[in-house]
Amino acid sequence: MPELPEVETIARGVHERVRGDRIVEAWFSSSPEPFKTPVSTQAKNLAGRAVVAVHRTGKHIVCELGPLPEPARKRDRRSSAGPGESSSMAPDAQWIVHLGMTGRLLVTTPDAPVAAHTHARLTLKSGRELRFVDPRRFGRLAYRDLRLDKGFSSPGADPLTISAAEFASLFRGRKLAIKAALLNQSLLAGVGNIYADESLFHAGVRPRRRAGRLTRAELERLRLALREVLEHAIRLGGSSVSDYVDADGAHGFFQLEHCVYQRTGLPCRRCGTPIRRILIGGRGTHYCPQCQS
DNA sequence: CATTTCACCTGGTGGC
DNA sequence: TGCCACCAGGTGAAAT
DSSP, X not given: OOXXXXXXXXXXXXXXHHTTOBEEEEEEOOSSOOBSSOHHHHHHHHTTOBEEEEEEETTEEEEEEOOOOOTTSXXXXXXXXXXXXXXXXXXXXXXXXXXXXXXXXXXXXTTSOOOTTEEEEEEXXXXXXXXXXXXXXXXXXXXXXXXXXXXXXXXXXXXXXXXHHHHHHHHTTOOSBHHHHHHOTTTBXXXXXXXXXXXXXXXXXXXXXXXXXXXXXXXXXXXXXXHHHHXXXXXXXXXXXXXXXXXXXXXXXXXXXXXXXXXXXXXXXXXXXXXEEEEETTEXXXXXXXXXX
C-alpha cells in the first residue's frame, strides 16, 4: 500500500500524536513472525522508553526512542524529573516499521476495537495505544540499539531532494526498463508502483524505455515530475486506493488526481486516448500511449 | 554484477 | 450463493 507520500503522512501523524509520550508495555502477536527482530527482544527493549520523534526514511517509519530510565540509580542531581516531555533527550534506540503492502500504524484509544491482523500494540503512558495492523504480513518491525548499531538509513537516494546530476547518474548504463529502475529502492528510496506510473506520465516517458537510454532532458523532466507528484500527494494525505489510512484512520485524496494508475481503458485526462496496462517486472504498469513516447 | 522471476500472505472483485 | 481466477500500495531470495 504505502509509498513515500503515505508513509510520510503516517509518520507525521504519529509524530504529532505520540512525541513525548512513553511506551509502558509492548505486546506482539505470536502468529508467524512478520518481524525482523525477535518479538521478545522488541517487547523487552521498547517498554519504558520515551518516543522522542517519529520520521520517514524511504518507505520506513523510524521511531526515535529515548534511553530507559535507570530506576536503581540514586536521584539524578537535576533529573528533568517530569514524566513524558523528554523530547530533548538524545535517542539511543529505534523502532523501525515497514508497512509492506497492507500495513497500518494507528494511534488509538485503549478501548478501540482491536482490528483483525493486529500484530503489535504499544501501550503509552497517556493511555493511548500505537497499533500495527497488517493482514498480508508483508510488513516488518525491527528494533535497533543505537549504542551497538548505526541509526537506520536507506541505501537509496531521497527523490524529494536529489540533484539533477545525481539523478542522472543513477540510471546511466542501465538496461532495465525505467519503470523497474524507479521501483529499485537501492537507487531511489520511497517510489512505488503508483508514483512510478504517475511520474512517468507527467514526464511523458514510456515505462518500457531502457533507463540508460533516456536523454538528459527526459531525465530532468522525470526528476521534476516525480518531485511534484510526491509533494502534491503528501499535501493531499496520500492515495487511498483500497484501504490505506493515516495514523488517525483518515484516508488520503491523491487517488482522485491519478492520471494513469488503475485507469486501464479509461480516457487519458490530457488527450482522451484509452490508458493501457502492461506488465513490467511483474508489476501492473499504466500509461498513455499517446502522451508517453 | 545486473536483471528477472517468483514466493511470501490475505482479501476483494468480477465472471460463470 | 459458491467457486475460481486474477489482482493488489513491497520486498528479498533464487534463478538466469
